[in-house]
Amino acid sequence: MSEREEHSKGGVYSVKGQEFSRDSRYIETRIVAEPRDGTDDYPVVPNRYRLIAAYACPWANRAIIVRELLGLEDVISMGNPGPTHDADSWTFDLDPGGVDPVLGIGKLKEAYEKRFPGYPRGITVPAMVDETTGEVVTNNFPQITEDLYFEWQQYHKEGAPNLWPGELREEMEEVMQRVYTEVNNGVYRCGFAGSQEAYDAAYDRLWTAMDWLEERLATRRYLMGDQITEADVRLFTTLVRFDAVYHGHFKTNRNKLTEMPNLWGYARDLYQTPGFGNNVKFDQIKDHYYIVHTDLNPLGIVPKGPDLSGWDTPHGRG
The missing domain is CATH 1.20.1050.10 (Glutathione S-transferase Yfyf (Class Pi); Chain A, domain 2)
Known part of the structure; x- marks a missing residue:
């Protein structure tokens, strides 16, 4: 049995026992308040990043929810691919002309390829994209929501919930x-x-x-x-x-x-x-x-x- 990849979720079927096994290798870059020396960290900057998240996808839906709970809508823009896509990439079917109005791309893959030519894995959402370069920053979905809480606190709305009580x-x-x-x-x-x-x-x-x-x-x-x-x-x-x-x-x-x-x-x-x-x-x-x-x-x-x-x-x- 050959391995088949489900591009929307980054999962593969493993050969052993024909059990579904998810590919959990993500882009590890982070957006943080104080970038660390010797890392690929990007700095927290309002209105620099665009969250690309499809409402259809449960992993992306997390980021959509957390962004609103924390009141970050005015400092992190959002683009929403349509619910269906081809084997190549999530696509912006819901936008006029099938193009994201901020990034100017029709396929999310373009942002991945711009930073990583020949990107070898599935094109997944959520993804944070640098609006200044059009390059993907990260698609590490659990880290994205954690960083929205800890690294963007300066921009949280008054009364935002404590999603990570110590x-x-x-x-x-x-x-x-x-x-x-x-x-x-x-x-x-x-x-x-x-x-x-x-x-x-x-x-x-x-x-x-x-x-x-x-x-x-x-x-x-x-x-x-x-x-x-x-x-x-x-x-x-x-x-x-x-x-x-x-x-x-x-x-x-x-x-x-x-x-x-x-x-x-x-x-x-x-x-x-x-x-x-x-x-x-x-x-x-x-x-x-x-x-x-x-x-x-x-x-x-x-x-x-x-x-x-x-x-x-x-x-x-x-």
């Missing part, structure tokens, strides 16, 4: 690691399993974690207690896609999210919080998964269901 950092790192490996990536492990054995193992791992989350959220409003943290952002972008695409398209179908009282209430609580639900576009999410993943859905038919109207119903977790 007293909870150690436990939060453990929770986020489990959420990433077992849930964020776990749904992909189910969806892109290359054998029944690999799928069965992935399914069991996912639902062990989902049951753990259901139990954890029975005694606290958010993952880390009574305040929203980065951990909640990271879990939310998977939960909000669960019934819409993962349950059917990725075969994660033991339960719907709506059938898990604590997780469903928690997800609605976040969805109804400014910065979260207003940055969810279900039509783009469904178009992306059902049209781009031709190996899973060869005809590209996008289902009309499920009914997603329940996201605005009272959550009862206040």
